[in-house]
Amino acid sequence: MFMKYFLARTQPSRPQRDSWQLAWSGLLLAVSLTGTPGAQAGEKNMQPATMLQSYQKECAGCHLAFAPSMLTPATWSWVMQRLDKHYGTDASLDAATTTEISTWLQKSGGTYKRVDAHPPNNRITESAWFVSKHRKVSAGVWARASINGPVNCAACHTQAEQGNYSERNIRIPK
Numbered sequence: 001m002f003m004k005y006f007l008a009r010t011q012p013s014r015p016q017r018d019s020w021q022l023a024w025s026g027l028l029l030a031v032s033l034t035g036t037p038g039a040q041a042g043e044k045n046m047q048p049a050t051m052l053q054s055y056q057k058e059c060a061g062c063h064l065a066f067a068p069s070m071l072t073p074a075t076w077s078w079v080m081q082r083l084d085k086h087y088g089t090d091a092s093l094d095a096a097t098t099t100e101i102s103t104w105l106q107k108s109g110g111t112y113k114r115v116d117a118h119p120p121n122n123r124i125t126e127s128a129w130f131v132s133k134h135r136k137v138s139a140g141v142w143a144r145a146s147i148n149g150p151v152n153c154a155a156c157h158t159q160a161e162q163g164n165y166s167e168r169n170i171r172i173p174k
């Protein structure tokens, strides 16, 4: 399962593969999670106050609707201009819907603290803040069938759909 996931992520040729590998080896080196979950982090809602309907409809079918705040407007525009080559799959939409979602993402992008200007491979999951926040999650944990990699936020963040990533709502499945 781990190799399958690993291969799926490495197959499409993408720019900045080196930094991706760097981030990945960082995860491989990370130790198992030892901390006890607390409730110190603020119960912040990462989703914007109002969710664009077409974003919820078109961008939450294959994975959850990622919080727009987690990528900069520039990265979102990169993503929206290449929906036909979407991280190794085709997620194309008609021109009107693409423009609508793209315009909305321009307004709501980049508000999470320390959001990277240009994360490796234009991925939330390879952003420096993401790698740092998840440094205690070992490669073995990411590879679990119940999790299947870092993109599946909701596997561990039980309130991810609602934009809540606080520690008290984290349950790491076996």
Ligand code: HEC
Pocket (backbone or CB within 6 Å): 009, 058, 059, 060, 061, 062, 063, 066, 079, 083, 086, 087, 088, 089, 090, 091, 101, 122, 123, 124, 125, 126, 149, 151
């Ligand atoms: C046909 C399925 C599909 C649709 C529809 C889709 N995506 Fe994706 N998306 C994927 C796949 C597959 C990946 C890569 C998953 C992986 O690497 O594990 C991905 C990854 C992503 C990532 C990067 C995640 C990371 O690693 O940080 C972003 C951002 C993203 N999608 C945004 C969108 C947006 C915005 C839309 C709507 C316009 C959308 N997706 C619609 C399949 C889809």
Ligand code: HEC
Pocket (backbone or CB within 6 Å): 033, 035, 041, 042, 070, 124, 125, 133, 134, 136, 137, 141, 142, 147, 149, 150, 151, 152, 153, 154, 155, 156, 157, 165, 166, 167, 170, 172
């Ligand atoms: C393997 C389970 C797992 C998955 C999958 C996962 N996370 Fe996390 N996440 C964690 C853990 C564990 C922490 C660290 C909690 C701590 O020690 O503070 C964390 C922390 C975070 C934080 C910081 C919360 C805070 O209050 O500081 C954010 C934001 C976050 N994750 C977002 C995401 C997003 C977005 C995704 C999907 C793209 C994701 N996570 C996928 C387990 C996971």
